[in-house]
Amino acid sequence: MKLSNLFKNSNMNDNLNTGKKYWQELKNRNHENTFSKVENWVNNLNSEKTYNFKLNRIQNMKNYFSINKFKLVYSILLLAVVFAACNVPVTQNELIGNAINWKVSKQSTEAIDRINSLPWIDKSKLSVVEQTEGDKTFLDYNLVLEAKSQEDVQKYMQQLQEIKDIAAIQIFPLNQTTKRPLYAAALHSFFRVDVDATHMSDAEVNAELDRQLKEAGIEAVTIDFKKNAQGERMIEIHPTGIIGMEDETKNKDFELTVKDGNNEQFVKTRHKNDASLNLEGKTDDEIKKAIIEDMKKNGNVVKPEDLKIERDAEGHVKVEFTKVNDSKERKMENKIELKVK
Amino acid sequence: MYRDTDLFLEHLRPHYNDAVKYCRALTFRISIEDAEDLFQQSVLKGLENFPKLKEKEKFKSWLFKIITNEFINQTRKAFWKRFIPIDENTNHSRMPEIFHEIEQTEKNNILYHALGMLNSKERACILLFELADFSIEEIKKIQNEKSLSAVKSRLSRARGKLKEQIIKLEASQEIRYKKISSQNLGDLENETLKLI
Numbered sequence: 184m185k186l187s188n189l190f191k192n193s194n195m196n197d198n199l200n201t202g203k204k205y206w207q208e209l210k211n212r213n214h215e216n217t218f219s220k221v222e223n224w225v226n227n228l229n230s231e232k233t234y235n236f237k238l239n240r241i242q243n244m245k246n247y248f249s250i251n252k253f254k255l256v257y258s259i260l261l262l263a264v265v266f267a268a269c270n271v272p273v274t275q276n277e278l279i280g281n282a283i284n285w286k287v288s289k290q291s292t293e294a295i296d297r298i299n300s301l302p303w304i305d306k307s308k309l310s311v312v313e314q315t316e317g318d319k320t321f322l323d324y325n326l327v328l329e330a331k332s333q334e335d336v337q338k339y340m341q342q343l344q345e346i347k348d349i350a351a352i353q354i355f356p357l358n359q360t361t362k363r364p365l366y367a368a369a370l371h372s373f374f375r376v377d378v379d380a381t382h383m384s385d386a387e388v389n390a391e392l393d394r395q396l397k398e399a400g401i402e403a404v405t406i407d408f409k410k411n412a413q414g415e416r417m418i419e420i421h422p423t424g425i426i427g428m429e430d431e432t433k434n435k436d437f438e439l440t441v442k443d444g445n446n447e448q449f450v451k452t453r454h455k456n457d458a459s460l461n462l463e464g465k466t467d468d469e470i471k472k473a474i475i476e477d478m479k480k481n482g483n484v485v486k487p488e489d490l491k492i493e494r495d496a497e498g499h500v501k502v503e504f505t506k507v508n509d510s511k512e513r514k515m516e517n518k519i520e521l522k523v524k
Numbered sequence: 525m526y527r528d529t530d531l532f533l534e535h536l537r538p539h540y541n542d543a544v545k546y547c548r549a550l551t552f553r554i555s556i557e558d559a560e561d562l563f564q565q566s567v568l569k570g571l572e573n574f575p576k577l578k579e580k581e582k583f584k585s586w587l588f589k590i591i592t593n594e595f596i597n598q599t600r601k602a603f604w605k606r607f608i609p610i611d612e613n614t615n616h617s618r619m620p621e622i623f624h625e626i627e628q629t630e631k632n633n634i635l636y637h638a639l640g641m642l643n644s645k646e647r648a649c650i651l652l653f654e655l656a657d658f659s660i661e662e663i664k665k666i667q668n669e670k671s672l673s674a675v676k677s678r679l680s681r682a683r684g685k686l687k688e689q690i691i692k693l694e695a696s697q698e699i700r701y702k703k704i705s706s707q708n709l710g711d712l713e714n715e716t717l718k719l720i
Contacts, residue, residue, distance in 0.1 A: 202686055205635035206654045214544045217622040221540070222533055224619050225571065229529060 269365045280329040281336050282355040283343070289313065289320040291348035298324070298346065303339055327357070380418060380443040388418060392441070418443055467492045474502055532574045535583040536567075542656045543587060548623055549651050550595050553640035556623045562598055564619040566591040588656055589666045592648050599644050634697070638689035646682035653679055 248255060287294050298304070308327040313320060328336060336354060343352050378395060380388040385408045392406055407419040418441050465473065471487045478485045491503040536543075544563065551558040569590050577586055639647050645667065652658045652666060664675045 202635065202638075202654075202683075202690055205638075205690065209545060209549070209635055209655060212541075212545065214541050214622070217544070218537060218540050220620040220622055221536075221567070224617070225529060225533060225567065227617065228568075228571070 271365060273365050280327060280357045282357055283324075283326045283328065283336070283340065283352065284355065285324050285343055285352040286314075286321045286350050287324070287346075288348050289322050294346050294348040295322070298343075298349075301339075301342060303328075303335075378441045380441055385416075388441070388443075415446060416443060417446065470502065528574055529571065532571055535574075535580060536570075536587070539584045539587060543591060544622065545655055546588065546591060546651055547595075549636060549639055549655065550591075550644075550647060551598075552636035558598065559623045560619060560621065562591065562594055563622070565598075566594045567619070569594065584656075585658065585662050585666060588652060588658070592652070592666055595648065596644060634690060634693045637693055638686050641689045642682055642685055646678055646685065649675065649678045650682040650686065 287298065289295075304326060308329070310325045312323045312325075314323050315321075328339070340352055340354060343349055378388070378391055380391070383391065388408075389406055409417045409419060411417050468487075470492055471490050474490060475485050475487065493503070543566075547563040547566070548556075548559045551562055566587070570587055573590075577583065639651070642650070649663060649667060652663045653660075658666065660672055660675050660679070663669075663679075664672055667675065669675050
């Protein structure tokens with residue numbers, strides 16, 4: 184097939200004729216007199232002693248590096264720039280909370296009572312200042328809301344707006360400026376620690392975990408060693424001090440995987456504050472129900488019997504969820520611990 | 525060590541003329557050395573892979589596919605070539621100069637210059653069709669295209685552009701010719717006056 188009918192009928196015939204003489208001229212040229220040169224060259228290729236077409240891999244690599252030395256230099260420079268860029272401290276603005284400000288007339292006792300009855304107002308973070316404008320006296324409220332989602336803040340604001348006599352409600356975001364290397368900034372909200380404890384003694388495992396966790400800025404973890412019925416070592420990792428820690432670095436989400444022979448323990452911590460999961464004054468059953476609901480939102484199906492609840496003297500509630508997958512080759516324990524007040 | 529060298533040369537001989545012209549026309553805008561490099565690399569690659577070619581009757585399209593792919597590779601490598609001081613082909617002897625012997629006529633120069641204005645795929649496509657007499661189906665395979673319509677439209681585009689370029693080049697040559705003629709006439713007049 185030379186040309187289809189469609190192609191033949193197109194206006195290309197015009198173009199075809201324009202260059203016809205040139206194509207004919209080119210076609211008529213004859214270079215066959217040079218074929219003998221090429222023929223000799225090809226025949227000589229086989230007799231050349233120095234010529235080895237099938238170079239070994241190392242030789243090929245050497246040749247490649249010597250030929251592409253500029254490419255290599257550029258690649259190394261590029262990597263160095265990327266490495267340097269990752270270590271350059273970057274300034275991050277972090278939203279650490281919001282402040283809500285509103286005013287209410289001192290005479291409006293009903294509004295003041297309703298404000299006082301709002302469950303989300305933490306008295307320790309609330310300041311009330313009396314102000315006089317002309318003959319009217321106002322109470323100026325300032326409340327700091329730490330680590331609340333924008334959705335929560337809007338909800339609280341809506342509740343305030345529903346109260347009569349409250350005027351000039353304002354929200355101020357509270358930002359904190361921090362400097363950290365780029366890679367650390369990227370990893371700031373999440374850390375992963377992996378340890379292979381197969382041939383390690385208890386002390387070595389303890390030291391290794393301690394080192395890796397400290398490097399990741401996580402200190403609030405305790406490690407216990409127990410033996411199971413088969414006499415195998417079981418490493419138990421308990422995140423502690425999750426809520427209300429003064430040091431921010433102790434309050435991070437992290438995943439920790441410890442492999443010990445056929446056993447593997449996986450610990451994933453999640454931090455909940457009292458706004459998103461308020462367990463204060465609730466019974467164990469109510470807590471379980473709330474946790475199940477909360478975990479369901481995150482795609483985890485949890486049964487009430489999987490949850491273990493412990494309470495300490497200070498009123499902290501520790502919820503432990505353990506799921507054990509036992510197969511012939513490997514025993515895997517997934518544990519999620521929540522500590523809430 | 526190459527096997528079947530004689531057989532390869534036997535197959536190459538009938539298509540040698542077209543292959544040489546194809547290489548030169550593809551690289552006309554670059555340099556004669558590039559045409560030589562292209563032809564040499566294609567022959568070496570062909571020689572190496574010739575035993576793998578099962579259907580020897582398809583030698584022509586196979587060879588032109590090698591040349592086309594080498595040309596595309598050469599175009600892609602053009603950037604890095606500026607930075608590489610070492611000749612990549614130092615591990616074997618250079619092919620004898622064959623392209624320096626090719627004498628360009630005025631008409632061929634116009635066609636080569638016009639072809640140089642096309643992009644590499646269009647140039648290869650029109651040369652395969654007009655010079656090497658390949659069918660659209662064969663060009664589709666050589667250029668690794670999925671559809672015939674892609675080749676047809678490329679060919680049509682190439683023809684349009686080529687026509688435009690040839691007309692421009694012919695016009696500019698005519699002007700140059702007229703200038704030279706009038707200059708020569710003027711010189712003749714001066715010479716005559718001097719003699720008188």
